[in-house]
Amino acid sequence: MKLSLSIPKQIRPFLRIQSIDSQLLPQKEKVVVVMGATGTGKSRLSIDLATHLSAEIINSDKIQVYEGLNIATNKITDEERCGVPHHLLGVADPESDFSSANFRAMASISLKSILSRRQLPIIVGGSNSFIEALVDVNFRSKYDCCFLWVDVAMPVLHSFVSDRVDKMIERGMVNEVRDFYKPNADYSRGIRRAIGVPEFDHFFRVESFCNAETRARILAEAIDSVKMNTSRLAHIQLQKIHRLRNIKGWRLHHLDATDVFRKRGGEAERAWENMVAGPGAAVVRRFLYDMDPVVCGSSMTLSGVAPPLMAATAATPF
Template identity: 75%
Template sequence: MKLSVPVSKQVIDPSLDVPTNNNHLHLHAPPKEKVVVVIGATGTGKSRLSIDLATRFPAEIINSDKMQAYRGLDITTNKITDEESCGVPHHLLGIIDPESDFSAASFRAMASVSLQSILSRGRLPIIAGGSNSFIEALIDANFRSKYDCCFLWVDVAMPVLDSFVSNRVDKMVERGMVDEVRDFFKPNADYTKGIRRAIGVPEFDLFFQVESFSDEETRARILAEAIDKIKMNNSKLARRQLEKIHRLRNMKGWKMHRLDATAVFRKRSAEAELAWEELVAGPGAAVVRRFLYNLEPVVFGGRKVLRHRVPLMAAASH
């Protein structure tokens, strides 16, 4: 049975090597509730990391990907499957009417309700998704006066990410993406509203318009062009997202813990799994552990261990 540990309490993880004979240790309850935010460009592994963290800490995930918030088009919007979720509760995932507009203001209001609900159960909210404008709207709305935030940035070198995103689109097509979008197709649809804005929907419009009366060669050519356009638009999206992350870090001063997953994407199978743990999941969990339990790395007995941070005034009083 999995025990739920309220993250707002000062609880030392028993797996940590923490010296107990330090007379200067003073435990202070954190003044704010704590929230973890996982960001990164499309395809970098944000969802995977958020689930990894939620299986190591008592946590629930709030989706901040605007297209994944809509109902339907699960393959096209790359929603995680029930199996991939590992039983971790997800909020704001596949709940919005696909014909409606889901604005940053709507996300801010709904995410705030979900966040309070998670905290009321003594669990850690993890906000994860690629819509950085949504996250920015939430954080800018007096958020930091109420919550202490830890930002994890999963990063992948762009040439490597381009290749992965291209292959991912091919796999989505193999899983039935074309049929999924066809079932959603409407002639003269408005691709500026609702879920139809998602990459992978407007690109197929011409194909669906002509497939019923075109010859096989023409259909194949138009379909291939649509798929290539989806790949190109995903790569453009990744670059816009990366630019936004740099702006949030450099201009707004968001302190981000960068986790470089590039080497993971260059490996296969078991080697990739080991690299993910070593380069992303393990370091990410260590950052969150220090964040939750107010720990800092120190050298003790010739090796690095973790201890509670000591407020300067408290340390100076001894």
């Protein structure tokens, strides 16, 4: 009598060849990227995530990478960081040109350092050219990325940006920039490219020769230029995000924070938790633990979703 060595049909479904093969493949490290136009609350969301997920933050803002002008460049303060380690924030010589290639090299070093401590890297900033330079084909072969896009309707954001500039002026922005001022400076290099620096050039040149009325008028014009150029920057940043999503096919998780900026006080806090921090945390948890490949592998809108909430820990963006 012949002995059959074939596998009984009833146990064949339990042979998960595909799963066994996938276990043999090297596992990619995970990276979260928080994107959005200036003023939308990217820094706040990154702190909310980092304080709950044992993470460290890599700055990808091409102006905040420079040392100095903390008010004019709107750097997150030590208090707002809530003890979360930040990388590439205020590290470059303000007179130098810090390129996309520089960012890619230094961010890669920071990523390896963060992962060696078994922490989650969160890359945050509005400079999409830096992020695009980093997240190339070689990068994606090593890392799985989860992209969070914090968005605010432009009319609402423009109003917020105007108010934010006024608060920066109250905090001493004019004197900060004046201390950095150089006649005939090159505003195409280094930190002097920052919005809020070249706009005051004319004011600093003439302020000592003008009467009070003329000086106040020129100062007001400079401040209006800062507001206008910041709003223009936000529009350009949004266009680049749309290009990354619609043309380059990046899968971005859209978090609509518009209603947050329309509210005040406790209502704004609750809206932030319900519409930004909570949904963002839910996406990241699914991404980290592979709980839902559909959610983490496709573009989706999360406004109005209310999974478990995260407490807001950083300074409010509104």
